[in-house]
Amino acid sequence: MNHMEIVSAIVRQLTRNLSSKQIQESGFDAFYTDHTLGMYPVSASGDPFMSHYFQSKGDPITDMHENMAAEQKARTMYENLIRMAEDDDVIRPLEFLRQREIVHYQRFGEALEIIRRELDCKNYYAFNPGFDKKASMEDRGLESK
Numbered sequence: 001m002n003h004m005e006i007v008s009a010i011v012r013q014l015t016r017n018l019s020s021k022q023i024q025e026s027g028f029d030a031f032y033t034d035h036t037l038g039m040y041p042v043s044a045s046g047d048p049f050m051s052h053y054f055q056s057k058g059d060p061i062t063d064m065h066e067n068m069a070a071e072q073k074a075r076t077m078y079e080n081l082i083r084m085a086e087d088d089d090v091i092r093p094l095e096f097l098r099q100r101e102i103v104h105y106q107r108f109g110e111a112l113e114i115i116r117r118e119l120d121c122k123n124y125y126a127f128n129p130g131f132d133k134k135a136s137m138e139d140r141g142l143e144s145k
């Protein structure tokens with residue numbers, strides 16, 4: 001959500017001096033009618049943000065992979081925006097945000113490796129010991145290798 005503050009500031013800077021004619025010609029008129037220049041998180045296609053976009057399962061391995069995927073998706077989005085932008089005052093903050101996504105991805109990857117080391121690598125796909133402390137491979141009829 002911190003990134004939204006930066007992106008919103010960029011949008012505000014780019015739109016604050018638009019005339020009514022420019023707003024209508026740019027296709028920004030529907031958004032402007034509903035939100036003026038206020039922040040309202042929507043996708044590029046106009047789909048509003050919904051909390052179900054957060055994918056948390058409570059399993060550390062699943063959640064770390066989801067976090068890493070989200071960082072990669074955000075990095076790709078910033079790269080797409082950078083390719084379309086022509087204004088250095090827009091490109092520089094987007095490059096900063098892109099770099100943060102790369103660092104976040106690396107840190108999540110490091111956290112995933114720590115989680116894997118802490119879990120028994122022979123069973124972490126069979127059960128999650130954080131939830132099922134008494135379970136074992138044998139209890140579930142699975143052979144350990």
